[in-house]
Amino acid sequence: MFSKLNWVSRFVRVVIFSLPILLLLLLSFSLQWRFPDVLPDTFSLGNWKALLQNQNGMMVSFEISIFISIIVAFTSTALGFIMSRMIAFHSKKNLLIAFAYLPFVLSPVIFASVLNFYFISADLSGNIFGVMLAQLFITLPFALLLFVDYWDLKLKSLEDLVSTLGGNSQQSLFKVIIPISKNLLLLCFFQTFLISWFEYGLTSVIGVGKIQTLTVKVFQFISEANPYYAAVSSCLLILPPLFLLFINKKYLFNTLK
Amino acid sequence: MKNRSNILSHSFFALLVIAPFAAGIIYALLYSFGFIGELNQEFTLQHWKNVLQSAEIFKSFFFSIYIGITSLLISVSIAFLFVMKRKINSSGWMSYFFYLPLAIPAMVAAFFTFQFLSGAGFLSRIFFQLHISNGIDDFPDLVNDTFGIGIIITHVMLALPFFILLFRNYYQSEKLETLKELSLTLGSTSSQFNLKILIPVLLNKTFAPLALYFIFILGSYEIPLLLGQQSPQMISVLVNRKLSRYNLLDIPQGYVIAILYTLLVMLLLYFFIKSKDKSHVQQA
Missing domain, CATH: 1.10.3720.10 (MetI-like)
Structure with missing residues (x-):
């Protein structure tokens, strides 16, 4: 009984701590999610395809962010250490x-x-x-x-x-x-x-x-x-x-x- | 060679650490006293008087301090409960979930809170399906609200895992488990141990990171930008709004607020460094 309760409590904690990521994933795979639906009308890979096809410049933003962060991190680590x-x-x-x-x-x-x-x-x-x-x-x-x-x-x-x-x-x-x-x-x-x-x-x-x-x-x-x-x-x-x-x-x- | 590296280090420190801060403050001071700026012509204290007499600015400072203290109090209290109940595994797959919120940037956390707690958000949909609420208008305002509930919840969400892990580390390094067994053997109760040993020891050891976290919340921008309301605004949002407005008369006021905020942070930093030094002396 205790072991069952323990597992339930663990599951609840896992869901709570990962809720932001779960909700974001759900949103990213939906094309329409109208109130009061608890789940999206349709699930689709459309938004992710748009990303890979660089619609709205998302892929370019990803590359710019990676470039800036790597240069900044490398420079600050090297200079900071010395x-x-x-x-x-x-x-x-x-x-x-x-x-x-x-x-x-x-x-x-x-x-x-x-x-x-x-x-x-x-x-x-x-x-x-x-x-x-x-x-x-x-x-x-x-x-x-x-x-x-x-x-x-x-x-x-x-x-x-x-x-x-x-x-x-x-x-x-x-x-x-x-x-x-x-x-x-x-x-x-x-x-x-x-x-x-x-x-x-x-x-x-x-x-x-x-x-x-x-x-x-x-x-x-x-x-x-x-x-x-x-x-x-x-x-x-x-x-x-x-x-x-x-x-x-x-x-x-x-x-x- | 070492001398050359030392001179270079000094120069870089002056150029990349001290100069930007000093240059920013000097520019803000000159602007706020009327020496530079489009509409400024001569030295004036008018902008300072306007700011110091403005209820909006005081409200903004108090609102920021209120958000900082409330977020910190809630997250520290919940983190204490976790440590007291020892509901955290230091290893194993479960521990990964405690780290998850640490991987979320402030902007994304604010976006999540909006999607979760707004009138048309996930929670409101569940309440509607369970017939607890009658729709979007019936759901309480948890984002863009007067009391900054959405802002506080988001800060707590980001801070909680940090404090849980911080307290857990000190719980282990200060051997509090052994102390607990000892105090129980000597006849004290669990709550006596928590109130008289655990909380004071952990608060004393983590005062510096707590103070630093408070300063970070005070200056937070993305979360109140998305989840706050028009008035009162948190300091960062207010300064940015004043400085990016088309009304040129607002710009000097923006710089005055920026200077007041910097002075407040410097004061807090002074106490933070003092407390850090004190804890170093105690450790020595």
Whole structure:
């Protein structure tokens, strides 16, 4: 009896936690879903076919989002790793950390709004490089905060050991420090990828609607009252994080200490 | 070589972290005091006076703080219940489902809430079929409503798995299970253990991420944009609305609100960093 109840309670919890994805999938496979029907009138692959045929530019948005997120994640991870070493051993470490927190915790849309003038002046508004640079302003501080506590005396001793044994700084970085830090580097890459992938406010302000990432596309479909295409785009948005969840749960859950 | 890398790191830090923030604030300050801008001609405090006397702006700040505190209180309380009842498996296929909401971006979560809780949404359809409601108009306003119910529910949905996993991690790292057995052996009840040990220990250990999460909710944009109403609006939505309006007189006010919001975040961040330092000292 208890075991049966346990299974029912488990099933209920599974349904509750996966409800958003189930409803989005249902919407994405329907062509018409009128009130008060609990299920759609017809199920169809039409919306997904439209995606593959790049109707409404959904596939292009997917590719733009992937491109932006990969570049932003790679740049912020690489720069963050190198720069965090400087912060970790700096005499004013706490002050630098406080500075790093500011752009990261500010509302991205407000941050973008006060920076918009400079982006327009530099001809970076409505431009993919402008969007990537703006996103870097929030992903880089995140990478710095993630890496800063990683640099400790043990790691510094390793660098000193390489130097004592005749290795130079480049050898120490590429042959010792990066190989032993690859797990954290991967974690940072995926986390910054997701920040960029999920980003809407900043992208819509700096991209002025011209850079149509998937989040911008979802909003556009919602504004056009097209919930079916919005659901397909939403499913695409969820795909990379689900993939990360599948390969390693910790890529999705991380708290800055 | 190391010196060169240090100089480069300093330069990049100044250029990519400090400069954008400083430049944004300076521009907003200059605009709000009338030094720059289309309709501005000379130094003026008028825009600040207009904002500080505006009920709409105060309502917006209070509404944002109310959404932040309520969402946090509800998600933390439910997460505590989960941890107390230990209804989470740290491993196995079940645990994957707890992570699912973490894979959902704010925009998609807001879209889901709209499709689920609006008058023509999924829940309303079920209520209609069960004869609990008489149709779209009879269903209560759960989105775009006065109390921000839809916004709060969406924030709770996104925050809940995060807090459950966070508390579970600390439950294990602080060996609270052993402490529970010890306290029960010494004659205390389960609720005494929860109230006097579990909740204080977990709150103390997770104060920093909780404070950070509150700051994030305060500045959230996509969720109130889709699920909020015209007035009061959350700060991010209000600032963006003021700055993207055709009425040029609204723009300086938008910058004043942006500065006030930044000051509030800096104040919260100050307490957050202080509490982090305190917990580091305690750990040491």
